[in-house]
Amino acid sequence: MSVRLERGVVHLVGDCVVEDAEALIDLLQAAPGRAVDLGAAGALHAAVVQVLLALAPPFLGEPEDDFTRLWVLPALRRAASHQSVIG
Amino acid sequence: MDDLLEQFLLEGRELVQQAADDLLALERSPKDAARLDSLFRAVHTLKGSVGLFELVPMAQALHAAEDALAALRAGSWAPGADGFRALLACMAACQEWIEDFALAGALPATAATVSAGLVAALRQAPPAAAAWLAPLQAGAGEALAKAWAAGQQVVALRYVPRADCFFLGEDPLALARSVPALLALELRGQAPWDGTASDPYRCNLVLELLSAAPAEALQRLFRFVADQVTLVPLQAATAAPVSSPVMPREDAATAGSLRVDAAKVDALVDLVGELAVAKNALTHLLAAAEAGTAVAQAFAVQRLELETLVGRLHRAAMELRLTPLARTLRRFPLMVRGLAAQLGKTVAFEVEGDQLEADRVVVDGIAEPLLHLLRNALDHGIELPAQRLAAGKPAVGTVRLLAQPDGERLRISVADDGAGMDPARLRQVALARGLASADVLADMDDASSLDLIFLPGFSSAGAVTDISGRGVGMDAVRSAVQALGGRLQVASTPGGGTTFTLSLPQSLSLTAVVTVSAGGERFGVPLQVVAETLSLPAASVHPLRDGEAFVWRGQTVPLLRLAALLGRQVQPRGGGACKVLVVRVAGHPVGLEVDAVRDWLNLAMRPPTGLLAQMRGVLGTALLGDGRVLLVLDIAGLLA
Numbered sequence: 001m002s003v004r005l006e007r008g009v010v011h012l013v014g015d016c017v018v019e020d021a022e023a024l025i026d027l028l029q030a031a032p033g034r035a036v037d038l039g040a041a042g043a044l045h046a047a048v049v050q051v052l053l054a055l056a057p058p059f060l061g062e063p064e065d066d067f068t069r070l071w072v073l074p075a076l077r078r079a080a081s082h083q084s085v086i087g
Numbered sequence: 088m089d090d091l092l093e094q095f096l097l098e099g100r101e102l103v104q105q106a107a108d109d110l111l112a113l114e115r116s117p118k119d120a121a122r123l124d125s126l127f128r129a130v131h132t133l134k135g136s137v138g139l140f141e142l143v144p145m146a147q148a149l150h151a152a153e154d155a156l157a158a159l160r161a162g163s164w165a166p167g168a169d170g171f172r173a174l175l176a177c178m179a180a181c182q183e184w185i186e187d188f189a190l191a192g193a194l195p196a197t198a199a200t201v202s203a204g205l206v207a208a209l210r211q212a213p214p215a216a217a218a219w220l221a222p223l224q225a226g227a228g229e230a231l232a233k234a235w236a237a238g239q240q241v242v243a244l245r246y247v248p249r250a251d252c253f254f255l256g257e258d259p260l261a262l263a264r265s266v267p268a269l270l271a272l273e274l275r276g277q278a279p280w281d282g283t284a285s286d287p288y289r290c291n292l293v294l295e296l297l298s299a300a301p302a303e304a305l306q307r308l309f310r311f312v313a314d315q316v317t318l319v320p321l322q323a324a325t326a327a328p329v330s331s332p333v334m335p336r337e338d339a340a341t342a343g344s345l346r347v348d349a350a351k352v353d354a355l356v357d358l359v360g361e362l363a364v365a366k367n368a369l370t371h372l373l374a375a376a377e378a379g380t381a382v383a384q385a386f387a388v389q390r391l392e393l394e395t396l397v398g399r400l401h402r403a404a405m406e407l408r409l410t411p412l413a414r415t416l417r418r419f420p421l422m423v424r425g426l427a428a429q430l431g432k433t434v435a436f437e438v439e440g441d442q443l444e445a446d447r448v449v450v451d452g453i454a455e456p457l458l459h460l461l462r463n464a465l466d467h468g469i470e471l472p473a474q475r476l477a478a479g480k481p482a483v484g485t486v487r488l489l490a491q492p493d494g495e496r497l498r499i500s501v502a503d504d505g506a507g508m509d510p511a512r513l514r515q516v517a518l519a520r521g522l523a524s525a526d527v528l529a530d531m532d533d534a535s536s537l538d539l540i541f542l543p544g545f546s547s548a549g550a551v552t553d554i555s556g557r558g559v560g561m562d563a564v565r566s567a568v569q570a571l572g573g574r575l576q577v578a579s580t581p582g583g584g585t586t587f588t589l590s591l592p593q594s595l596s597l598t599a600v601v602t603v604s605a606g607g608e609r610f611g612v613p614l615q616v617v618a619e620t621l622s623l624p625a626a627s628v629h630p631l632r633d634g635e636a637f638v639w640r641g642q643t644v645p646l647l648r649l650a651a652l653l654g655r656q657v658q659p660r661g662g663g664a665c666k667v668l669v670v671r672v673a674g675h676p677v678g679l680e681v682d683a684v685r686d687w688l689n690l691a692m693r694p695p696t697g698l699l700a701q702m703r704g705v706l707g708t709a710l711l712g713d714g715r716v717l718l719v720l721d722i723a724g725l726l727a
Binding site for chain 2: 018021022024025043044045046047049050051053054055067071072075076078079
């Protein structure tokens with residue numbers, strides 16, 4: 001299980017695969033404003049990242065995985081701030 | 088004319104030319120960054136100055152062109168033939184609009200439609216594709232700067248995965264992860280998110296990235312999704328922000344030179360002429376001075392020196408009027424291209440020798456004749472590609488404009504490798520149009536037959552076309568060349584092509600002329616022979632034998648009425664003063680009475696031609712500023 005809900009925060013743990021996207025959507029749509037903790041996240045599948053892009057939840061944690069930490073999370077944050085500006 | 092407008096027209100023309108030159112050069116060597124910079128500057132500056140006037144359609148077209156060029160500079164657009172065509176069409180339209188604006192003070196009614204078409208053509212390819220590059224580069228900031236500082240090649244990549252890629256087991260992000268030397272990554276949606284991510288298995292992602300890896304490595308990496316990827320190699324040189332203020336151009340052509348109003352140069356030339364006249368007066372004073380005295384000798388020496396200096400000054404002033412042929416020739420490549428396209432022909436146009444200089448009047452004056460010769464070459468000379476191939480020629484025709492120095496003169500030829508002219512056919516046309524009798528034509532050799540095209544009313548075109556059938560015949564072209572003191576000749580080989588050769592004076596020898604009126608007309612008298620102009624009281628005129636005379640500087644000088652010499656009606660003298668020109672003929676002063684002494688001018692004189700050549704007492708003709716022809720009199724000839 002790479003998508004978990006703990007104390008109101010969604011945790012992505014380890015590598016997330018395409019199927020995780022659906023579970024992530026369910027958790028985020030169940031309670032809008034829910035944060036996602038990426039601290040333990042490994043490689044994220046594009047489908048998972050797409051959900052994060054679309055729903056733009058608050059992000060917590062610094063991913064262990066280099067690529068996710070250095071490139072994916074900053075891109076998500078930029079996209080989210082951009083969305084809030086235009087939205 | 089309003090200064091601002093005048094400046095705009097002057098600069099506008101140059102900028103359009105510069106842009107067109109740069110475009111044509113870039114088309115040949117697209118990697119020429121200096122040309123691209125120059126092109127961008129020209130369009131940018133032009134757009135800026137257009138904004139000062141009511142030229143909205145022109146501004147819009149230039150705006151679109153500038154956007155396209157920005158994309159080109161950012162490396163996000165490689166204009167194909169269509170792109171260059173759109174840009175060139177924009178410059179051609181601007182060229183016309185500037186002239187329309189100069190003439191009418193406004194753009195023609197069609198401008199808005201033309202502009203809309205240009206904007207559509209220019210917007211088609213580049214800017215949409217380019218939009219992603221700038222933010223990506225801006226976001227990469229330091230990493231990008233470092234890569235460039237290290238001399239690395241940077242590639243931008245945009246990956247728009249197929250909507251069903253997740254079902255195919257693809258992970259676009261995994262591909263991005265494997266990109267070596269990643270410098271930037273941006274993620275966004277293809278379509279705006281609706282806030283629900285309703286279908287998580289439908290890919291709506293766009294990935295944009297920069298990498299310092301070789302383009303080939305990225306191509307290999309993305310080879311299975313090559314159709315979804317745009318790869319753009321960036322160049323450090325072109326990546327500088329384009330919004331920096333445009334610096335005034337200081338290339339080799341303008342550095343160390345000065346733009347001077349033509350009228351000021353002319354004023355200087357006129358002053359030098361006046362100085363020459365003042366110097367002439369010294370000659371007469373010297374004659375009056377007691378010969379042989381020490382003062383007279385010293386005076387003679389000084390006069391000689393003055394004469395040399397005035398001569399040099401005159402030459403130097405005339406050189407100011409010299410201007411490169413490029414001023415006229417550089418506008419032709421764009422025009423030839425447009426015409427060829429209009430005619431469905433492919434033509435290679437070569438210009439050589441446009442750095443040669445000639446008097447401004449000559450350089451400006453050859454524009455129309457050359458334009459017409461080029462139109463003719465394209466319309467009647469160069470055949471359609473299919474015809475050329477059938478005749479065993481390359482499909483692409485060649486038109487060559489070559490300028491060469493020829494002693495004191497300048498030779499400019501316009502040569503095409505087209506169909507050439509058939510002398511027999513020319514004779515038939517001349518006969519059919521009643522331009523020459525059958526007898527004359529029967530005896531005519533082929534070389535003379537070619538000259539038939541210069542007869543008024545001769546046009547060998549089967550149909551009047553848009554291009555050259557504008558009612559301007561070759562006769563008009565020849566007279567335009569002759570008006571500049573030039574000659575126009577033609578040589579042609581049927582099937583091999585036609586060459587028109589213009590021989591032109593490089594510098595106009597201006598003749599200082601006093602204009603006078605006599606018998607109700609205006610004439611010119613060369614200043615060289617004029618010793619003085621007098622206002623003589625009627626009472627000072629004495630009858631002398633069957634003529635009249637007056638006393639001038641202690642000499643009795645015969646007084647002649649110019650009108651009478653010219654065989655015109657002589658008005659009875661009024662009670663006032665007589666206007667008299669004292670001229671020297673074979674060393675002797677003679678008074679010429681005229682109705683009025685008008686002004687004196689520096690004119691480009693040409694020898695009399697045709698009927699005038701047989702008239703006694705005519706030195707030549709000169710064109711006045713208002714377009715009238717002034718007869719310049721040969722006084723000695725008149726009195727002989």
